Amino acid sequence: MAAGPGVTPRPLETALTRHAGIDVPLLCGAMYPCSNPELVAAVSEAGALGIVQPISLTYVHGHEFRAGLRLIRQLTARPIGMNALIEQSSRTYRQRMERWVDVALEEGVRFFVTSLGNPRWVAERVHAAGGVVYHDVTELKWAEKGRDAGVDGLIAVNRAAGGHPGTRDAAALLEEVGGLGLPVVSAGGIGDEQAFAEALRQGHAGAQLGTRFIATEECRAAPAYKQAILDATEDDIVLSKRITGVPVAVIRTPYVERAGLEAGALARWMLRHRRTRHLMRTIYALRSIWQLKRASLAESGSHEYWQAGRSVGDIHAIESAGDIVRRFAAAASAERERGAVNSRP
Numbered sequence: 309m310a311a312g313p314g315v316t317p318r319p320l321e322t323a324l325t326r327h328a329g330i331d332v333p334l335l336c337g338a339m340y341p342c343s344n345p346e347l348v349a350a351v352s353e354a355g356a357l358g359i360v361q362p363i364s365l366t367y368v369h370g371h372e373f374r375a376g377l378r379l380i381r382q383l384t385a386r387p388i389g390m391n392a393l394i395e396q397s398s399r400t401y402r403q404r405m406e407r408w409v410d411v412a413l414e415e416g417v418r419f420f421v422t423s424l425g426n427p428r429w430v431a432e433r434v435h436a437a438g439g440v441v442y443h444d445v446t447e448l449k450w451a452e453k454g455r456d457a458g459v460d461g462l463i464a465v466n467r468a469a470g471g472h473p474g475t476r477d478a479a480a481l482l483e484e485v486g487g488l489g490l491p492v493v494s495a496g497g498i499g500d501e502q503a504f505a506e507a508l509r510q511g512h513a514g515a516q517l518g519t520r521f522i523a524t525e526e527c528r529a530a531p532a533y534k535q536a537i538l539d540a541t542e543d544d545i546v547l548s549k550r551i552t553g554v555p556v557a558v559i560r561t562p563y564v565e566r567a568g569l570e571a572g573a574l575a576r577w578m579l580r581h582r583r584t585r586h587l588m589r590t591i592y593a594l595r596s597i598w599q600l601k602r603a604s605l606a607e608s609g610s611h612e613y614w615q616a617g618r619s620v621g622d623i624h625a626i627e628s629a630g631d632i633v634r635r636f637a638a639a640a641s642a643e644r645e646r647g648a649v650n651s652r653p
């Protein structure tokens with residue numbers, strides 16, 4: 309793709325930029341509830357790739373799915389991606405996700421990020437339309453499952469990530485999943501341009517960022533949430549099982565301290581037993597969707613879970629998403645000029 313105005317003049321070409329048709333090997337990862345159309349569009353318009361989170365687009369930001377995609381299209385003509393969180397346990401949810409993937413393909417989306425579950429059905433549909441699928445993984449087992457399902461790339465989610473983090477650090481995870489013949493994108497802990505350049509230097513084909521893009525002008529999260537990201541240090545990030553039953557990275561606030569980090573006794577009991585496990589997971593899914601929506605938009609934060617990863621330590625200002633993409637691209641391009649960045653992983 310030719311570099312347009314405001315886009316880095318020397319595209320940092322990697323497998324990711326070729327697959328996604330973008331200039332800067334950087335994804336603004338899907339974020340429930342923080343992915344709003346304006347944020348997704350701003351990242352793509354600057355030459356990177358904004359990823360749509362369908363539940364965030366529809367339930368939090370109030371757009372009918374196809375209309376939401378068209379709204380983004382009005383803001384940028386550049387490529388965008390979509391996140392397909394593959395939750396196996398509910399047939400209704402699976403059918404809705406299939407519909408969303410089909411609508412996204414009809415609307416011209418050709419880059420998909422899958423998380424959890426088996427991405428085979430997504431890969432089949434997307435490949436039939438000429439698109440690509442990158443799969444979020446936290447260890448070799450899931451990477452092999454993704455490869456066997458036919459995905460085109462991996463997103464290695466490390467222990468520093470926001471959302472549901474992995475357990476490995478970035479270099480160890482690249483070492484573990486890097487031998488499968490698929491490009492590997494680093495997710496987690498990247499808050500500034502040095503960390504982005506470092507991820508490319510390690511041999512990643514790009515980076516997926518979440519937390520950095522919450523503290524932007526375009527993100528619709530409440531000002532108090534953005535300020536909490538600016539104020540937090542890496543040590544303020546804790547893993548709470550109280551929201552979804554599995555660890556979610558959140559900022560330690562007085563509320564989080566009072567609530568504790570473990571799932572409640574009843575929830576733990578229900579998750580242990582086969583007959584009640586499914587019901588408890590459904591309760592968690594529905595409750596967390598409501599709870600996190602409220603949290604991202606509420607002003608006080610006194611009863612909220614604010615999700616963020618350890619990259620908070622490197623985030624010191626609310627900026628426009630485009631400025632972030634351009635600054636990151638400039639730093640990585642400068643390194644590449646000096647010959648330090650792996651230009652074609």
Ligand SMILES: Cc1cc2nc3c(=O)[nH]c(=O)nc-3n(C[C@H](O)[C@H](O)[C@H](O)COP(=O)(O)O)c2cc1C
Pocket residue numbers: 336337338339340341342361391393422423444465468469470471472495496497498516517518519520615616617618619
């Ligand atoms: C608030 C928040 C919500 C997220 N929601 C999702 C999601 O719905 N689906 C998903 O695949 N990843 C989700 N993630 C993970 C991000 O897409 C990305 O992989 C991660 O944020 C990278 O780590 P970083 O926050 O340190 O940059 C979320 C992350 C955050 C911070």
